[in-house]
Amino acid sequence: MLRIDQNRLWNRLMTMAEIGRSSKGGVCRVALTEEDRQGRDLFIKWCEAAACSIEVDPMGNIFARRAGIDHNLPAIMIGSHLDSQPTGGKFDGVYGVLAGLEVIECLNDHQIKTRHPIEIVSWTNEEGARFTPAMIGSGVFAGAFSIDYAYSRTDKEGKTLGEELIKIGYRGKSPLGQRAYKATFELHIEQGPILEAEGKSVGVVTGVQGIHWYDLILTGKETHAGPSPMSYRVDPVRAAIPLLQEIYELADTYAPHAKVTVGYLDASPGVKNTVPGQLKISLDFRHPDAEILERMDRDLKTQIAKQAQNTEVQFKLEDIWYSPPVEFDKDCIAAVQQAVDLLQIPAKKMVSGAGHDAVYLAGYAPTSMIFIPCEDGLSHNELENAAPADVEAGANVLLHAALSLAQQMD
């Protein structure tokens, strides 16, 4: 049976991980930095060596195409991203891109021609660590955001996404969107503990949970810590404590699938002997059921209104981003399941906890995802790790799922 070359794939993953490599063995290859540019250049070099044609669109998304027998047929797309978190790992995103390239290399090695073209895509700024919202490259491609909105996004230093794209030389000319796909697949590490805990090598992903991002800004009165009696203070940090308690309890109320994360906190001016004038907090709410995610949203607003009655601190909630729960395409899921059965790999049907570029692609073309386990469920972490056997299993499932649809007579 046809199988990918695990050594080639693994070696490329390790070579790519040298770009932005951190002292703890992780990767810092944040979107539109010099490291991102180097990663993109290396990927394109490899794709060209595999006889792919390259296009770059105005969002910096990279398309590497292996021609099909019939040029007029829609392609099978395999996509993910090369950017990482600031303290990210060696597999998140890059695995899905390089496994796509490995599928093409494997077909080249065996001189297999497919009816439909096969296309690998690397999407810009999936992580959202530098420019929010996350997945903006696939989002603009699929029509969820305008290109002008994307270009105007700024990082913490005020640099815009549009300018930074030009700076690294990846603001391309290929028409935005307007590409026809018969199916799209994204192969990714699970980034959670479930497959490992259940001893499965592959997850057949049927959908993605919904995500709601907020910024919560509490404004009080900045004053010297020493002489100001407690009763005179308007302290946003103290006011945040009972509210945060209630916010975390939303995860218990809607357990086991609800998730609540406070990833960012910033008290300003942020010095030991000053009662902060302002506290900024990020909120990340997730649930696979849109109705419950909406209930969490209502409960959050109720709690803020309730807490605001007890204090002079001003609460301001900003709605940053909402990504509704997604159900993937039945035919794509079936192709992945057939590949799993064919290869006799221990697998499990599951819902993705994280957002992925596949979320936006699902609104554009038939789409599904494939997961493999990662050690301790750790991701967005320099210690992120995946077993070579699982990396191989996932890429073989991708190969057969993509190949079966690429050869299909419509």
Added chain:
Amino acid sequence: MLRIDQNRLWNRLMTMAEIGRSSKGGVCRVALTEEDRQGRDLFIKWCEAAACSIEVDPMGNIFARRAGIDHNLPAIMIGSHLDSQPTGGKFDGVYGVLAGLEVIECLNDHQIKTRHPIEIVSWTNEEGARFTPAMIGSGVFAGAFSIDYAYSRTDKEGKTLGEELIKIGYRGKSPLGQRAYKATFELHIEQGPILEAEGKSVGVVTGVQGIHWYDLILTGKETHAGPSPMSYRVDPVRAAIPLLQEIYELADTYAPHAKVTVGYLDASPGVKNTVPGQLKISLDFRHPDAEILERMDRDLKTQIAKQAQNTEVQFKLEDIWYSPPVEFDKDCIAAVQQAVDLLQIPAKKMVSGAGHDAVYLAGYAPTSMIFIPCEDGLSHNELENAAPADVEAGANVLLHAALSLAQQMD
């Protein structure tokens, strides 16, 4: 009766406030920055024009001396600081320094010779906003810290205090310490709401409350916000909430004089979709009674031990700085009270809520402080403000308190 020139003092305060002036009318003249250098240069220019001799010690402390009739007698010192918080005001510190200069100008104007010399001091890095601990310039002078310890202190960017002193040209050669003072006075805005609330123009300060600084570091497991079920997480932010609740309640337990401030919070890596691996929090505890401050310290450690039982998050408490409560010198307090009575100014005896350079000086020479009200009790804030009439009253009290001791026959 002899009185200072309020216009000259006020104009100098406003001129100095132009250095590091912020858009909101405050000041950013943080220790050992270019702005700090400019402020020091201007102060020295004014002192030299007032016929003072200048010395700078290896900590960058500036001594401006007006000779006395008898050069062998110990000086009357008037000291405070020129550095500010990052979002500080126009009066904190600088008022005490420029009022000292105004006392000398007034004596010059009236050709009054004093038995004892009079010396104005500007202490380095009082605020502690850039380099901790605060008041390190006066602390090293008075023997509380070694000069090597001070030089090794780093700011957030890793720059050392020692190098930054050289960079601004203020690592002087005058011998450290070894200066004899008959008395030292520090005139300062109250930085609290009490004098204003009670309609007093001057506070006769009898001591300073104790201060205890800590860094609390909570270490969990950095992981992706999406796929990690709540029950698998080791989240330092969530673990901090019940502990912070208990910490703030210490202020209620030991009300009304206990003060608890969380001025700095930092979750790392600090991105929306990552459960933070670490949370750093600063704690500032204050109380005028050393025994109660010690009880707060014990309660804090008990609470941390208790909270640590409920979570896999690791808690680490670092003792950063302890400044015990201080009682000022009876003769200095009496000199201030006599000046208040002579000038018939509405005044109140009180304890300082904030730490000041006078805390270290009190262990070195007879010392006390004088306060004036500030608007709304606001300080460490760009909106910090003081009424011209109070600024004048405080400087006149300083003049007569200093003069009475400077002329005293020992």
